[in-house]
Amino acid sequence: MSQLRFTTLVEAPLTVAFDVARTLGRPWGSPLEEVVSVRPYRDVHAVGPGSSWRWLTHSRRFTATGTGTLVDEQVDWETGVPGVLGRLLDRVVLRRRILRAMRSHLDAYAAAAERRALDVLQVVGAAIVDEGRVLVAQRSGGPYDGLWEFPGGKVERGESDLAALVREIAEELGVEVVPQTFVGEVLLDGVVGGGAPGSSTLRVWSARLGGGTPVAHEHAALRWVRADELEALDWIPADRPLLPAVRTLLTRP
Numbered sequence: 001m002s003q004l005r006f007t008t009l010v011e012a013p014l015t016v017a018f019d020v021a022r023t024l025g026r027p028w029g030s031p032l033e034e035v036v037s038v039r040p041y042r043d044v045h046a047v048g049p050g051s052s053w054r055w056l057t058h059s060r061r062f063t064a065t066g067t068g069t070l071v072d073e074q075v076d077w078e079t080g081v082p083g084v085l086g087r088l089l090d091r092v093v094l095r096r097r098i099l100r101a102m103r104s105h106l107d108a109y110a111a112a113a114e115r116r117a118l119d120v121l122q123v124v125g126a127a128i129v130d131e132g133r134v135l136v137a138q139r140s141g142g143p144y145d146g147l148w149e150f151p152g153g154k155v156e157r158g159e160s161d162l163a164a165l166v167r168e169i170a171e172e173l174g175v176e177v178v179p180q181t182f183v184g185e186v187l188l189d190g191v192v193g194g195g196a197p198g199s200s201t202l203r204v205w206s207a208r209l210g211g212g213t214p215v216a217h218e219h220a221a222l223r224w225v226r227a228d229e230l231e232a233l234d235w236i237p238a239d240r241p242l243l244p245a246v247r248t249l250l251t252r253p
């Protein structure tokens with residue numbers, strides 16, 4: 001069995017990285033069949049019967065980072081030609097062909113995903129931490145009225161995520177925050193800002209207060225909560241997958 005691995009950092013949210021990868025397909029002569037698809041985290045395709053490959057599997061894993069989506073790909077194959085001839089064919093022809101095809105495919109893919117990301121509305125949130133507690137905010141009005149969230153909001157066109165975070169917190173809480181580490185990214189399954197359903201994500205950073213006391217200018221209430229109080233809050237459902245990472249922020253020494 002032979003194998004090649006590829007890693008690409010795409011400046012796009014998880015949903016865009018995944019969807020554009022699906023639209024572009026894969027650079028193989030033979031069509032592949034889907035084996036697994038877990039949007040927007042991973043997919044696996046393999047050649048079906050009747051292909052010139054005896055066996056080929058192409059797996060992709062999409063991971064959120066503070067600078068975009070990391071796409072890890074693995075191609076495993078077998079030529080079906082035994083012995084020295086098979087190994088030669090593999091090394092001299094197939095490996096090079098796969099490398100060439102994947103390199104130009106990945107360049108085109110990264111560029112297409114970055115272009116598409118400009119059209120998808122993003123939301124950023126701050127997990128503001130102080131003395132082992134995180135600041136949570138209760139929404140006032142709209143479909144999530146009364147539910148708890150990380151303060152933040154929509155990124156404006158041309159604005160960086162972190163600039164949006166600092167601006168939104170100043171508007172909503174009247175304080176300056178200093179972003180620290182990337183906490184995670186989750187899928188927003190509804191329509192956000194009139195965009196396509198399921199295309200936007202929420203990206204959360206931890207932050208510390210740069211000074212002042214937060215005041216709820218747009219929320220119904222604010223609360224500082226400890227790690228053991230997080231689960232019991234009535235969160236916007238999309239935020240729940242972030243809670244283990246926030247708990248880690250609050251409990252690490």
Ligand SMILES: Nc1nc2c([nH]c(=O)n2[C@H]2C[C@H](O)[C@@H](COP(=O)(O)OP(=O)(O)OP(=O)(O)O)O2)c(=O)[nH]1
Binds near residue numbers: 123150193202
């Ligand atoms: N800020 C924030 N928004 C969240 C969270 N979870 C979640 O699903 N959302 C959704 C709710 C909204 O559909 C969208 C954010 O919209 P927003 O109304 O807070 O954004 P904004 O301040 O820029 O809004 P606007 O009033 O200026 O239009 O993301 C969260 O933890 N924090």
